[in-house]
Amino acid sequence: MQVESHTQSAPSDKPTEATQEREVPRRKGHWFWGSTIDFQNDQIAFVQNIKKEYGDVSRTRIVNSDWYFVYDPEIIHEINVRQAKIFVKPKLAKMIWSLFLGPTSILTQQGAPWDRQHEMIKPGFHRFRIDAYAPVMVEYIQRMVSSFKDGEVRDFREDINNSALEIVGKTLFDTDMGGDTNVVFDAMHNISEMLVEHINLPLPTPRWWPSPGNRRKIGAIEALEGVITRLVAERKSDGKDRGDLLSTVVFAKDENGVAMNAQEVRDQMMTLIFAGHETTAHSLTWAYYLLAKNPDKAQKLYEEVKAVVGDRPLEVADLDKLPYLAQVVKETLRLNPAVWTYMRAPTEDVVIKGYRFPKECYIFISQYVMGRDERFHPNPLKFEPERWTREYERNLPKGSYVPFAAGPRVCLGQGFAQMEMKLVLGTLIQNVVSRLADGFEPDFMPELSLHPGKRGLQTKVEFRADAPLRKLQA
Ligand code: HEM
Numbered sequence: 001m002q003v004e005s006h007t008q009s010a011p012s013d014k015p016t017e018a019t020q021e022r023e024v025p026r027r028k029g030h031w032f033w034g035s036t037i038d039f040q041n042d043q044i045a046f047v048q049n050i051k052k053e054y055g056d057v058s059r060t061r062i063v064n065s066d067w068y069f070v071y072d073p074e075i076i077h078e079i080n081v082r083q084a085k086i087f088v089k090p091k092l093a094k095m096i097w098s099l100f101l102g103p104t105s106i107l108t109q110q111g112a113p114w115d116r117q118h119e120m121i122k123p124g125f126h127r128f129r130i131d132a133y134a135p136v137m138v139e140y141i142q143r144m145v146s147s148f149k150d151g152e153v154r155d156f157r158e159d160i161n162n163s164a165l166e167i168v169g170k171t172l173f174d175t176d177m178g179g180d181t182n183v184v185f186d187a188m189h190n191i192s193e194m195l196v197e198h199i200n201l202p203l204p205t206p207r208w209w210p211s212p213g214n215r216r217k218i219g220a221i222e223a224l225e226g227v228i229t230r231l232v233a234e235r236k237s238d239g240k241d242r243g244d245l246l247s248t249v250v251f252a253k254d255e256n257g258v259a260m261n262a263q264e265v266r267d268q269m270m271t272l273i274f275a276g277h278e279t280t281a282h283s284l285t286w287a288y289y290l291l292a293k294n295p296d297k298a299q300k301l302y303e304e305v306k307a308v309v310g311d312r313p314l315e316v317a318d319l320d321k322l323p324y325l326a327q328v329v330k331e332t333l334r335l336n337p338a339v340w341t342y343m344r345a346p347t348e349d350v351v352i353k354g355y356r357f358p359k360e361c362y363i364f365i366s367q368y369v370m371g372r373d374e375r376f377h378p379n380p381l382k383f384e385p386e387r388w389t390r391e392y393e394r395n396l397p398k399g400s401y402v403p404f405a406a407g408p409r410v411c412l413g414q415g416f417a418q419m420e421m422k423l424v425l426g427t428l429i430q431n432v433v434s435r436l437a438d439g440f441e442p443d444f445m446p447e448l449s450l451h452p453g454k455r456g457l458q459t460k461v462e463f464r465a466d467a468p469l470r471k472l473q474a
Pocket of ligand 1: 089106107108118271275276277279280283339342343402403404405408410411412414416417
């Protein structure tokens with residue numbers, strides 16, 4: 001590995017005057033393909049190693065662009081919050097996402113169109129709206145647990161993905177997906193595969209390429225579009241705000257009294273279905289895994305839930321009284337963040353802490369690497385929910401813990417996701433002992449989200465003796 005220059009930035013670094021520029025160390029990699037192959041071979045190892053070897057800010061060529069890897073929380077905070085106006089989603093992210101989220105998705109828009117959409121969709125994520133989804137979340141997860149049989153081995157990733165998708169269906173469309181469930185499931189699986197392929201191939205096949213794989217995936221997108229179109233038409237003719245996100249998107253008006261057009265409605269619904277289930281499902285998969293690996297923490301969580309909630313179903317009002325549950329969620333998002341990375345690009349040349357980031361360069365931020373940085377989290381590989389005291393959080397440098405990003409482009413579904421994670425975990429721990437199947441260890445696949453790969457998360461169902469849902473089954 002060749003180093004052109006190496007300026008390791010230690011945590012004690014003082015901000016450098018903007019005028020005192022320092023060179024961004026460059027990993028040269030291969031003369032022809034730069035770091036493309038190394039990155040693709042093992043992305044998690046790559047993003048950790050580049051930090052170890054080149055420090056908090058470095059750059060390297062991937063495919064035909066320079067990527068900047070940033071692990072300095074102060075710079076991350078500048079990008080997310082203080083200078084957010086000049087940072088947008090890079091072209092690559094837009095290209096990948098717009099394939100199926102569409103050209104007007106809130107995830108990839110910027111400038112005035114994003115402002116407008118954000119204002120229109122945000123009310124759908126208002127606390128009182130989200131709180132109203134709590135009973136649905138609990139009901140669907142109870143349904144999932146009730147279908148378990150004591151002693152059987154199940155893929156928790158698959159179970160929780162299905163339940164999270166059902167929850168999104170009900171909360172987005174106020175509908176049991178019913179006959180559409182399989183269409184939506186198949187479509188989501190196919191679309192996820194397509195996105196992963198596009199991310200992994202240096203030169204992805206274009207959407208119009210008539211390969212059988214492409215035809216299948218386009219078919220999946222069209223099937224999902226069909227469901228959305230029908231539900232939107234039904235809602236429009238019904239004309240009632242049913243308190244779900246579909247109503248928000250369909251009936252919202254901008255400051256000029258103009259509603260979203262058909263393309264915009266389609267793109268936002270696609271975005272919310274997608275952003276709303278896989279991320280949460282994989283975060284829950286890792287929470288379940290970490291609890292299984294740390295039975296003492298799982299027992300502590302069980303005791304808290306038992307003491308506060310007893311045998312009745314969890315309610316949103318319980319959550320404030322369950323501090324350990326909140327700590328477990330925070331710790332999971334630190335150690336195994338399902339959204340393990342995101343990217344930004346400056347719209348103009350910018351110098352931060354002396355480092356120059358050229359216009360439109362790709363800036364790579366990794367929650368995974370930041371969460372495992374021992375400068376911020378002592379004993380970082382230990383699952384230690386107790387660390388999340390108020391003081392601990394207060395002392396964390398801004399930009400060092402950003403599982404939902406931060407600033408104006410922070411995750412819109414943050415409150416939704418945190419509530420769902422708590423209600424689901426609380427319900428699970430009331431009923432079952434989190435256990436992996438004998439000898440099973442998952443893989444770690446950093447794709448669209450960090451997930452356990454094709455083998456899933458094989459778990460062994462062990463109902464608690466006092467499980468409320470077991471009593472119901474008996
Ligand atoms: C634990 C679960 C979740 C995690 C870790 C997560 C994380 C993130 C992150 C890191 C971003 C920024 C991505 C970027 O800038 O490229 C984001 C954006 C977004 N998320 Fe989430 N998310 C989660 C769940 C949800 C849910 C449940 C919804 C909706 C129901 C949602 C909707 C969105 C939307 C709409 C955006 C785009 C916001 C914008 O660009 O203005 N997310 N999420």
